Amino acid sequence: MGVEPGKAGPESAAPVRLAQSPAVRVGLSISIATGLYGVSFGALSVTSGLDFWQTMALSLLLFSGGSQFAFIGVVAGGGSGVAAMSAATLLGVRNGIYGMQLNALLQPRGWRRFAAAHVTIDESTATSTGQTDPAEQRRGFWTAGLGIFVLWNVFTAVGALAGSALGDPKQWGLDGAAVAAFLGLLWPRLKGREPVAIAVVCALATVLAVPFVPAGVPILVAAFVAALFGWFSHGRSDEGLEPDVDPYAEEHEAARRAGRGRGEAS
Amino acid sequence: MTLWLWLLLSCVLAYAWKLVGYLVPASLLRNPRMSRIAGTMTIGLLASLTVVNTSASGQALALDARLGALAAAAVALWLRAPFLVVVLAGAGAAAGLRLLGWS
Numbered sequence: 297m298g299v300e301p302g303k304a305g306p307e308s309a310a311p312v313r314l315a316q317s318p319a320v321r322v323g324l325s326i327s328i329a330t331g332l333y334g335v336s337f338g339a340l341s342v343t344s345g346l347d348f349w350q351t352m353a354l355s356l357l358l359f360s361g362g363s364q365f366a367f368i369g370v371v372a373g374g375g376s377g378v379a380a381m382s383a384a385t386l387l388g389v390r391n392g393i394y395g396m397q398l399n400a401l402l403q404p405r406g407w408r409r410f411a412a413a414h415v416t417i418d419e420s421t422a423t424s425t426g427q428t429d430p431a432e433q434r435r436g437f438w439t440a441g442l443g444i445f446v447l448w449n450v451f452t453a454v455g456a457l458a459g460s461a462l463g464d465p466k467q468w469g470l471d472g473a474a475v476a477a478f479l480g481l482l483w484p485r486l487k488g489r490e491p492v493a494i495a496v497v498c499a500l501a502t503v504l505a506v507p508f509v510p511a512g513v514p515i516l517v518a519a520f521v522a523a524l525f526g527w528f529s530h531g532r533s534d535e536g537l538e539p540d541v542d543p544y545a546e547e548h549e550a551a552r553r554a555g556r557g558r559g560e561a562s
Numbered sequence: 563m564t565l566w567l568w569l570l571l572s573c574v575l576a577y578a579w580k581l582v583g584y585l586v587p588a589s590l591l592r593n594p595r596m597s598r599i600a601g602t603m604t605i606g607l608l609a610s611l612t613v614v615n616t617s618a619s620g621q622a623l624a625l626d627a628r629l630g631a632l633a634a635a636a637v638a639l640w641l642r643a644p645f646l647v648v649v650l651a652g653a654g655a656a657a658g659l660r661l662l663g664w665s
Contacts, residue, residue: 329644329645332646333645333646333649335646336645336646336649346565346569350565350566350569353569353570353573354569354572354573357570357573357576357577358572358573358576358577359576360576360580362604362607362608363572363576365611366607366611367569367572369611369614369615371565372615373614373615373618373620374620377564377565377567377568377569378568380568380569380572381568381569381571381572381575383607383611384572384575384576385572385575385576385579386603386607387603387604387607387608388575388576388579388580389579389599389600389603389604390600390601390603390604391576391579391580391583392579392580392582392583392600393583393596393597393600394580394583395579395580395581395582395583395584396583396584396586397583398583398584399583399584404584409584409585410581412584413577413580413581413583413584414577414580416580416583416584466656466660467657467660468653468657469627469631469652469653469654469655469656469657469658469660470653470656471615471628471631471656472627472628472630472631472634472652472653472654472655472656472657473631473649473650473652473653473656474615474652475612475615475616475628475631475632475635475652475656476631476632476634476635476638476648476649476650476651476652476653477645477648477649477652478608478611478612478615479612479632479635479636479639479648479652480635480639480645480648480649481608482605482608482609482612483639485604485605485608486605491605494602494605494606494609495605495606495608495609496609497606498605498606498607498609498610499609499610499612499613501610502609502610502613502614503613503617503623506614506617506618506621506622506623507621507622507623508621509621510621511618511620511621514610514614514618515607515610515611515614517610518606518607518609518610519603519606519607519610521606522599522602522603522605522606522607523599523602523603523606525602525606526595526598526599526600526601526602526603527595527598527599529598529602531598532598532601534597534601535598535601535602535605536600536601536602536603536604536605537597537600537601537604540645541644541645
C-alpha cells in the first residue's frame, strides 16, 4: 500500500479505483434495475389507499421492497393496519440474517454500522457476498445499498405522482400489476423442488383461510405454516434468501450453461 | 390516522430486524434453523401474497381478470423478462381482459 500513486490510499485513489471496481459496476447496474421498479411500488401504493407521504415514508424509512409491497398488498385487500404491519415485519426477518452475514464480512464500526443496517436488503447483500476480495465486498455493498436507496426513493415518488393522476386503477390493470409484482418477487426464490413445495402449501393454506378469517390474516397463517416447515425440515439454510434482481445474473447464467454443457458432454 | 401509526411502527420494526444482525453476537444468530425459518417464511409470505392479490376479494374468493395477470406474469418470468416488464405484463393483461368484458 502507498507505493504506486494510484494505490496510495483508500481516499485519494478512490475515483481511479472505483471506475475499475467490478463490485461498483455491478452495484450501479443493480441500483438502476432495482430503483426503476420503485415506479411500480409508488403507483400501486397510492392506488392501494396510501397517500403520497405514507408511500414515501415506506420507501425512505422501511426500505425493503418485499415488506413494502406486503404492507400495501394487505391494505389493498382490505386488511387492517396490524395485519399489514405483521406481514411486513415477518418478511423483514431475513434482513436480520443478512445483517449478521454483512457484519462478519464488512465489520462496520461506529455510525457506519447504523447506516449499513438501513441499506441491508436482498440486493446489497447479494452484491457484496458475490465478491471475494474484502475491499470489493465493501464497495459492492455500499454502492448497491446507497444507489438503490436513492433511485428507489426517486422512482417511488415518480410512481406515486403518476399513480395519483391515473384515475380508476382497475381500468389500468394496476391490481394485475400487484399480482405480477408478488409473483416476480417469489419467482427467483423457487429454485428446486423444496421451495416450490413450500410455495404451493402456503398458497393452499391461504386459499383455505380466506373465507374464514379477516382480510390480511390468511397471509399470517401462511407465514406460520412456512415457519413450521422451516423448523421441522432440514434443507439448505439459505433457502429463499435470494435477491429479487440477481446482481450476478450474467455470471450465473454462464455458469449454468457451462455446467449443462459439461453434463451433456459426459 | 391509525394507518400512519402502524406504518411507522412497521418502519421501526423493519430497522430493528436489520440492526439486530449487526448488534447481536454472531453466535446467537448463526443458528441454521433461524436462517432457514427466515428463508421458508419469505417464500411462504410471497406465495401467500401472490394468491391473496390474485383471488381474494375481501373474505370471498373470486376468479377475475387478475387471474389473467398472474398467467401473463408467469409467462414473462419464464421468458426471463426484467421485473418492470413482468409488472407491465400483469397490468396489461388485467386491463385488456377488462376491455374484453371479463371483470
